[in-house]
Structures are given as structure tokens and as C-alpha cells.
Amino acid sequence: MRIEVIGGGPAGLYFAILMKKARPEASITVHERNRPDDTFGFGVVFSDQTLETFEQYDAESYRAITENFAYWDDIAIHYKDASFRIGGNGFCGCSRRTLLLLLQERARELGVEMRFETDITDLTQFEGADLIVAADGINSAVREAHRDHFQPSVDLRPNKFTWMGSTKPLDAFTFYFKETPAGIFIAHTYQYEPGRSTWVLETDPETFERSGLGDMSEQEAATYLEGVFAEELDGHPLLINRSMWRNFPMIRNARSTMGNVVLLGDAKSTAHFSIGSGTKLAMEDAIALYESVMRTDGISAALADFEVSRREDVEKTQHAADVSLVWFEHVKRYWHMDPVTFAFGVMTRSKAITYDNLELRAPEFVAEATRTFARKLRDSGFDIDTENPTVPAFQPFTLRDMTLANRFVVSPMCMYSAVEGVPQDFHFVHYGSRAMGGAGLVFTEMTCVSPTARITPGCTGLWNDDQQVAWTRLTDFVHGQTEAKICLQLGHAGRKGASKLMWEGMDRPLPEAEAWPILAASALPYYPESQVPKAMDRADMDAVKADFVASVERAIACGFDMIELHCAHGYLLASFLSPVTNIREDEYGGSLENRLRFPLEVFKAMRAVWPADKPMSVRLSATDWIEGGLTGEDSVAIAKAFSEAGADLIDVSTGQTSPESSPVYGRMFQTSFADQIRNEAEIATMAVGAITTADQANTILTAGRADLIALGRPHLADPAFTLRAAGEYGVGDVFAPKQYQPGKFQLLRNGERAREELRELKLKAKPKTHNPAFREAAE
Structure with missing residues (x-):
């Protein structure tokens, strides 16, 4: 086997090492444009978990690396006048130059041929090679020469950053946040060898411009930043090594293989320095490619396997x-926060660390963050224990005169099971059981204000007496048998109306004979085969507004505690808000102010008849997930407008505006928008979307990203989700019907036992250390 590796960075070298070790007879050559000891930047960082992986694949290089690493267990955060040290993180730093020299030595020892000062721009010279590995970096010549095939996308992030070093010793991975007259600067710092530390300096484009850094030389910039971080550097200088200011490129490729060519490392994908995973990602690429070669028959099969198997990780x-870098890009959003909440946000920004996980690492820090959450509630008038408070998800929350016992919400979920808009026994059991399950607030599904406002024939409504009677029966039960509050979500389907039941074809049009006429902001069908809606005129607007008001009046009679106006998911009012669905040329189209006009009219008319002591919320799609559609910034402006009109809460969802939307899914994938709206529009928000655990709820709340947590699918699977979570956290005062008290007490006993077992496991556990000095001392 003949393998040609283009690029002598960590990815190319490590793959060469693994392959040569496994197949000594293979001819493997590494081609590097630089000299052997050339390198730029200062240190690299790995977690303990990553080092354990390296040990598994090549113990010799692992041993050489760990003998040259600086070790630390803590993350330190310095914000304003406060400092925090949070343990249990297990990171190691090493000089990038040292790492490369060690890998070169190991490769040479195994028989890998290395050719330096060799710039490869033409792959034809490798004709006859079995495998060509293009590990030639961010500016990969191989990738760029074949752009049409690899289809790279490069997202240049707005913040400016530069890599510098210092002689300042550090005993933790340390974040410094400094406010100056020019703006906020962030330093990501860690020691990588005795007497040397890496300093990655970052700032937003406005601060960069005001500071004049763009006009400075490398040394002038270093001198300027020595002034910014004078206290933190404590007399030590900042060192430069091609420390140019750049915008970080997030690189992705539609394909990473082409024939017998494969992209590896930064040529294939990058990861922002704020999570310290760039070199890790590159070397894990090498491991994954090695695994694919070893478990398949032939290079073609190996590369096909690598293309699929590596993508998810x-x-x-x-x-x-991505989530981490966005947090740093918007650090101004959190500058008003108290230090503990801010530091908790730093630790949990990427979603890799959660409330429970962090509590295992740093129980005192999490306890203080929980106490801080409770103190804010006490300061707002709640009489609660602030020394030994319960977790944030079980703390109360007030909107106007409505107080919720906890922050768990049963998300609005369409059941498509009504008959002529009338809720059935199914709805009574569905909502009633979840209210008995302990949730602080239960939302109804989107309930339509007229027969022609329905999404499907199975949607609930509130436009006649029969429907009002059915809803009243439900609200009476919730208020009589539980401590939950119940919110009626009102909406109009717009262009997504006259559709089939979800399980018969979601958003697909009914047969013409069964359909009803539909309305929208503009005459644009949802699908090409969907009914074309009528673009609303003023008479239509007046009629629809009157329907909403009439439903609100019925909701008052039903006894609902709260009302939500549905302005999301491409339904009628959302179709006005989004430029994707609103192409009107009158006063209701064009600018955001104009597109807001009719939804605000409807909201204000509802607010005028809804009791002043009862809250109202608005559900928004904070982004359309479509180029040219609504953005998070637009939704901040929309939320402010509704807040000024009397909204108390924004229920933050995303997308579903058009079939062309391309959401970026993941755990808690919509929470960042709830965070943005809450902390920029300064209105309470409810987070929803792939939130599945009480742990995630506590994480979001403690970090100040939202005020309520709506869970949908978890409540479908477990009506007593909240009661079960109370057992896990030992919350004894959660509501349960007296008939269910034995079950509640059993959950509490089981939860206490589980927490005790976890404590015992923690005491028995002996964390592995990769520091040879530590090992010798232990032995």
C-alpha cells in the first residue's frame, strides 16, 4: 500500500503513525511545506478524555506527549471584580511546536518518510498512490482546487482574534473578561509548558475598530493589549509569533472524499478555539480514517465508510x-448579569456541561449559583429559603397576578382529535393528567377562532357554546384538582389551513371537496399543490380580529388563567411577520414595522378585553431558518413591540414558516433564541424545542437564558414528568393529588437512594491522571 500525506500537522502525522504501526510494509510519505521545526501559534490543549483515546491508539506517542504537557484541573473565570475557580475539568496543554516534533520523531521511528519544504499543488505527481490524504490546513490547496466536488462552506465569524503567548504562569484554564473605553476584550489563556502560556485575545468588530488595533503592527497590538490586561499579566509581556488579527473560519464540506483523496483536519472541518477542540478534531479525524481503513476491504470502501461514520461526531x-463561539460573540448581552450567573453561563455555554454535570465537578459553585437564583426571587417578593434553596426549575414564577408553583410547562401540542372544534374526552384526560402530574403551567394546543381558522378538521376551537362548555369542564377540573395553571393558545392557520390530520400527511392539503377557503398575508401556497390562500384585505382583517376578540371573551368565561397568541410556524399572523411569506406592497408589507402592524392590531384588541390582572404571551418563530427570512435580531424587535403592547412572555419557537426552511437541530436547539430575546428585549421568555430533561431545564434557568421551560414529547411519554423530576431532586413540596401521594413519596425515597449511591460512587472513583509526576507520587 502506498499512502501520500499532504500536510505535516497533527492530523497528517498521526494518521501516518497509526497506519505505519498497523502496516509496517506500507509506503507512507508525509509532505510538509514548512521546515521541521516551523510552527505558528503557541500551545494546544486536550482534555483527559482525549488523552485516554490517544493512549489507546498509540501508547508510545501518548507517553511522549504527556511527559511534555502542563496539567490543570480548574477553569478560572475573571469577570468584573469577581473570580471563580471551578474544578473537575481535566485539561492538558502542550507547545504546538513540541507536539509536532514528538509526532515527527514517532513517525520517523516507525519508518514514515517525511519531506519538508515541499509544497504540493498538483495531485498528478501522486499517480499510482493507493490513498492521498489532504491534511493541508485551513487554506487547503487540494480542497480549493476541487471546490466543485468538495463544496466547502466557510463561515467567517464577526469577532476578531489573535494568538499570542506570555511568560505569565497559569495554574488553570483561565478566562479574563475586561471592559475598556473601547469595549470588551476576552482572553482565553492556559499554560502549555513551564514559563509559557497561550493567550488568545478576542473582541467584537466594533471594539476592534474603536481601539485602532487594525492599524497597529503585531508588536504595537501586543503592547496595547498588555495595557488592557496589565493586572492579569502582572508585569509579564505578551509574545508574538505571526499574531495577526483574523476572523475565525468555520469550515464545513459537503463531501470529504474524492476518488482516493480524503480531506483531514482543518482542511475538512474546523472547531472554534473557545472549546479547545481544533487539534483534537484533527487527530480524531486521523483515528477515524485509520479505523475505516482497517475495518473495510479496499480504499474505496474505507473512504465511503469514513465519509458516513465520521460525519456525526x-x-x-x-x-x-458554534454555540460556544456565538456566546462569546454576544458577551455584551450578558454584561448586566451578576457574576455567579455570568460564570455559570460561561461554563454551560456549549451545552456539553449541564447543571447536574457541573454539580458533580464543582458542587459549591453550583450551590452558590442556585442560591443566587433564589435570592433574586426573594428580592422580587417571594418568601423562599435562600440558604438551602430547591433547584431553579422548582422555584415559583409570577406573571401579573398569576404565580406558578414551578417552571415546568406542558408545551402546546396539537392533538388533531376534536370533533367540529369541540374537545373530547381524550382532551380531558390528556390535559387533566398532565396537570395532575405536577407541571406549573399547562398549555392547550393551538385552538382556532373560527371554522375556517383550523389547520385540520381535528383541531380544537373556541367559537361556539359547545366548545366553551367543553373547555370550561376542563379548566374547572384543573383548578379543582391540581395546582397547575392553564393557558389557552389561540391561533389562525392561515395558508396552512384546510390540511390533513398529521398522521395522514402533515400540512398536506385536504381534497378540494373537504377543504374550506383560507387566508394569508399574501397569495402564496404552502406547497405547490396546496390551496392558494386569499391575500387578506381590510375587511378580512377586521373579521379575523373580531373572531380573536370573541374567542378571548369566551376564554374569560371558561376561566383560563392565561392566553397566548400564536404568531409562529407560518400560520396566519406569522405569515405577516416573515418577509418569506409577506410580499405585500401596502402598509402591511415591506418593512418590519409594517409587517408587525396587523399582528399587533390583533394582540392589542385581545389585550383590551382580557382581564388586566391576567397575563398574555405570544409565540414567535424567532428565525425562519431561511436566507432572507426572519433573524434573531428581527425577533428581538418583534418581542419589544409586543412587550410594549402588553405581552408578558414570549414563547420562543423557530421555523416551520416554509418547506424550504433548514433548521439546525440539536439538544435545546431553540434555547439560544429565547436567550437572545430575554436578554436583549428584556422580556420573560419560555424556551422550547428538544429540551428533554430536568437537568437541561435547570441549566437554562440558572444561566438566565429563559424563565419557563416547555417540554412537549417528554410530557407525551410521561404525564408525571414533573413529579418524577421532583423525586430526582428531592423536592418534597411538589403538588400531587392526595390519591397519588404514595407514588410521590416512593419517588422521593428512590431519588434519595439514587443520590446517596452517586455520592458513594464519587468517593470511590479515582480519577485517572496523565501527569507522570502525579503517578510517581501516587505509586
């Missing part, structure tokens, strides 16, 4: 990096 890492 890379996407997960890149998603975590």
Missing part, C-alpha cells in the same frame, strides 16, 4: 463550537 463537535 464532527457535526456534534462543530455544533458545540
